Amino acid sequence: MTLLRVERLHKSFGGFEAVRDVGFTLEAGERLAIIGPNGAGKSTCFNMIGGQLRPDHGRVLLDGEDITGLPPRAVWRKGVGRTFQIAAAFGSMTVAENVQMALMNHHGRARALFPLARELYREEALALLERVGIRDQAERFCSMLAYGDIKRVELAVALAHDPRLLLMDEPTAGMAPAERHALMRLVSAIVAERGIAVLFTEHDMDVVFAYADRILVINRGRLIAEGPPEKVRADREVQAIYLGSTVESPA
Amino acid sequence: MDPGFFVVQFLNGLATASFLFMASAGLTIVFGVTRIVNFAHGSFYMLGAYLAYTLAGIFMDAAYGAMSFWGAIFLAAVIVGLLGILLELVVLRRIYDAPELFQLLATFAVVLIVQDLVRMTWGGEDLLGPRAPGLKSFVLVAGRRFPEYELAMIFAGPLVLGALWLLFHRTRFGVLVRAATLDREMVGALGVNQALLFTGVLFLGAFLAGLAGALQLPREPANPYMDVNIIVEAFVVTVIGGMGSVTGAFLAALLIGELQAFGILVFPKITLVLAFLVMAVVLIVRPYGLLGRPQAESHGAARAGAGLAAGTPLQRGFWLALLALLLVLPLFADEYSLKLMIELLIFGLFAFSLNFIMGWGGIVSFGHAAYFGLGAYGAALLVHHFAWPMEGALLAAPLVAGTAALVFGALCVRLSGVYLAMLTLAFAQIVYAVAFQWVEFTGGDNGLIGIWPASWAASRTVYYYLTLAVSLAGIGLLWRFLYAPFGYSSRAVRDSAIRADAIGIDPRYQRWLAFTVSGIAAGLGGGLYVFSKGNIDPEVLAIPTSVDALTMVLIGGVETVTGPLAGAALLTLLKDFVMPLTLYWKMVMGVLILGMVLAFPKGLVGILADRLPALQARPAERERPA
């Protein structure tokens, strides 16, 4: 079943075309990686799906429903959870409160004036933290956490509203090598057990080839290759952009 | 109408513009490079005028003539420039990386200190300076008389602009300043010592302010209020032009100058408001001013921000004991102490409401006086013009303030950092100007008198209990909101707007709601205030009121819940204690604020929390319901 369909997505900044007519699909239960050199348009692409940027043209369909140009909060409400390249947690809240904050929104009570926030949806939050392996950190403030653990907090937060799709922008950036695989194993397990899909960008090729079912390669805003890991690895054009022979004409 | 009149009015506008530009250019240059909004710029301007007065006196006594006069003007500007260097070395250098609030307060503390230094040195009287030799007469313009000095000043502004252009384009220093305005870090990586560059920029900024002040002397006597008056106008010009843009400041000065010259013909009643209205409109259409650029990053953004801990039994015991003490206070307190306590409670609510958005929402408001004052005026006007009873007026006060906060807030929360602070200031000044100029309705400068409590609440003791009940209810509600999802959502937006948006919170909407709630609470405090005083005048809406609230929050600690209350208590008591002791209490306050900013950025409660862990529960010790 096609969960996410991206059609001819396009975005330019000033005269610079960051993303040019990118289209792809993502099936439920699938792990899809987007790779490419710096400035290739990965993050722009990501932010157009997540609602942080509005595309110039093109469409984003979630389960057949058009979500193009919706703001991030609306995309979230449609069932998309997201993590950021530079982990963004609420530093002044505890780990548990971070997840509770997401749950309060999910239950439509984020603007309630009187209940004590720290008592709301606490059990649910702790269960999610248990699932991502940081239940023991629940009472620590996020500002005091190791970076790898913040990435896990983000994951728990992204899972709070039972999303159908996870968007993870460089989930392992800034983590020690050993932690990276642990995190990606966890993501894979969650994807499998919940039947959700994950779309991620990544710099670490070990991670990409170990955990992606399918890979999209973007260069200079264009999709230049797509397929299972072995096929992408063997692609001559992909080889060229990663090793830097300038096969393309100037932009 | 006579066309000559229009020509003269146009020339008047040009002269005003010229002065506005000279008074603003230094402010915008300093901001561009250091990213500090320097309130003390107004002090430099004032010092320029006073120094020119003294120097011109000496020089022209020795040898009357144009040389003596212009020499005095120039020397005054140079001395002020040197004072700018002193400010950079002693104060600014320590706060370049501090949050905006600290920078604003530190430079405002300098304003307070300089005000009293000026009064000590020159006294409080207006000092009329000599007129410029050779420019004392009039010229005929379209059949009307126009002062020669004004005519000369019309050329002074463009002359300064030209000189600055040459400085910035033809000297190495100028090129470095422009480069630093664009990318400070890169300039450092190319081997330029930023500290020296900043010192030079402060000299230039202060020199220009001093020059503008000195040139003002033949037009208007040196007086102890010129610092705050000019800084407000200079802010408007700088913000409209785009902070950091000299050319923008020139255009903005022209706009404001002509607007004032002709506005007075069309809307004689609202000349004061006009400039701020223009500023508000410009900021709404172009959030960074006519020629401004977005700021790279707000200073406050990188901070982790404070968390909220559940109360410990010890803390609860403390608050209960305090409440009990407040309840029995009238049994042994005299009339005066009760009056002081009423004030303290009201300012506690006011400061708490400010920190509700500032500390816990990341919205630095520099015009919170607007909502306090609108509550006060709202109640007073209803009593005065419509004979409302106290009870109704007290209920209406927060609604009036809340409505204003709803409208102004919608526009303010689109911005962030210094621009937001400046827009809140602009709105506060608009309200101030309306209260000041709409004499028939508000009583103007004199304000309204005879706004007394209902007869049942007329005794000091009863009004104390009323204030206690209402302000504690207000504080208690805000306090509860902080611990409720609403407060958490505000804090989420403060900590990371992008993350908040990605879990369903609309950051702007949340900030808007919090701003409005805060305005309502401030208005409630204002309502209580007017009945405790019995009268009201525009001072309640002026900048010092906003600064008082900021100072209270700062003294107590921005990143604390109870800090603003402690800060309100301390500042109120301190003023009460210091003011009778010395004529120069502003200086005392200035030194205290400055010391506070430089030495204890966490504030009183912050320090206590660090020293006495029991007061502020640490996460590890937190009791948790299962």
Next chain:
Amino acid sequence: MNGGAMLEVEGLVTFYGRAQILFDLALEVAEGEVLVLMGRNGAGKSTTLKSIMGLVRPAAGSVRFRGRELTGLPPFRIARSGVGYVPEERRIFAELTVEENLEVGRREAPPGKEPWTPSRLYALFPNLAELRRRRADRISGGEQQMLAIARTLMGNPELLLLDEPSEGLAPVIVDQMVAALTGLRQHGVSILLSEQNLHFAGRIAERACIIEKGQIRWRGTMQALLADEEVRRAYLSV
């Protein structure tokens, strides 16, 4: 340590916030050589250069230049000690002219060295000569890159830190860049280059270090790297 090392970096550990980027990184650049730091994006190349320049403060480790400890110095001191830095994003001063950009970078040359002047730099980067009065945001990306290098050279550095100079440049511009950098070497400027483009690096560098996940994983001559398909596949390819 051989006596010829101009720049010695040891045990460098750098964080961004709480994210660790560099893990105990070590490298050295010899007098007069061009060393390329290769690696995929996100590997830590830029962070290494920024740590050397003092733009991010390393949590641990040392950076010595001609035997002098640089760690903890502010960037302008590091620049004045003879290290020049050209950032990846170029960071030219957009509202200044080409000439003014050069002026910002100008510093006295060390005694006995012929200082870089705008005219010498225009000889090295001929495109810039006719653009000298043009605002820097009105010139092409390749010209901006040349300007960024020229601006840093105005400070007469003995060692140049160049962060991905070929990124986003058209092949013809890359050729000009190779020519200019080769010219620089002849003027006795040592270069530490970060690069992803193997072909570009191969044309100017003698030695290479490969960085991956914040550590140097491989070091050797450029010829050895070009000959070793396995290393390339492991660290540089997909």
